[in-house]
Amino acid sequence: MPEGPSILHLKNRLQRFKGKTVSEASGYSEMDKSAIDYIKIFDIDAYGKNLLFVFKDFFVGVHLGLFGSMLVNKRKKVNASFSLHFPHSEINFYVAHPKLYEGKPTDYFNFKTDILKEEFDGEFVLSTLQQHYADQMIGDALLDQELFTGVGNIIRIEALYRAKINPDSPVKNIPEKKLVYLIETVVNYAYEFLDQLKTDEVKEKTLIYGKKICPKDKTELIIDEMGKVKRKTYVCPKCQKMYS
Ligand SMILES: [Zn+2]
The missing domain is CATH 3.20.190.10 (MutM-like, N-terminal)
Structure with a gap:
């Protein structure tokens, strides 16, 4: 997709x-x-x-x-x-x-929410996330195109893994500096993704999307349709913290 x-x-x-x-x-x-x-x-x-x-x-x-x-x-x-x-x-x-x-x-269209636009405004996305998505699970919020415009399933999975956050964590329980780091990770990874498209290496270079074990600790990944969005999700139960 x-x-x-x-x-x-x-x-x-x-x-x-x-x-x-x-x-x-x-x-x-x-x-x-x-x-x-x-x-x-x-x-x-x-x-x-x-x-x-x-x-x-x-x-x-x-x-x-x-x-x-x-x-x-x-x-x-x-x-x-x-x-x-x-x-x-x-x-x-x-x-x-x-x-x-x-x-x-x-x-x-609000260009401030587009992860690949010069106008992208991380502070705007952070405050909207905290004010209007507090009760949602972060894994669901990341796919909301009004908030994280351009994020699809691969970016969602890879960014949450890199930021070490379990997708089922409610937004309100995640420390602010973690959310800031997640937003930066989403944007940075989106540019990596763009670069990898030139050589058709996106799926080859993912860390956990489409994989079975965590590259860091070799733990078996949880692969399931998670959250309200019911999209196929990959999670390392050791690396990704559940904020509950
Ligand atoms: Zn791991």
């Missing part, structure tokens, strides 16, 4: 299309595509798990969901859910969900 860094990686691959004119949009998605007719792309951006194609008065956010993918100048045998056509090239999305928004991205 694409996480924030995967979307930023796609965005970086698409930068040559910035300033180009889209001749038409197609695909089986229900979004009204009639406004995309010989229109210039002002910017291509990313927000969390959304890829953004910004036009003059509106933009299209493409969410890749669990199984979405993108191809440039190539096609799959199945139909694309959304495609942008240029005179000599095309961008095709499969099993992705495009949505048209009037106005600009900052009218809708």
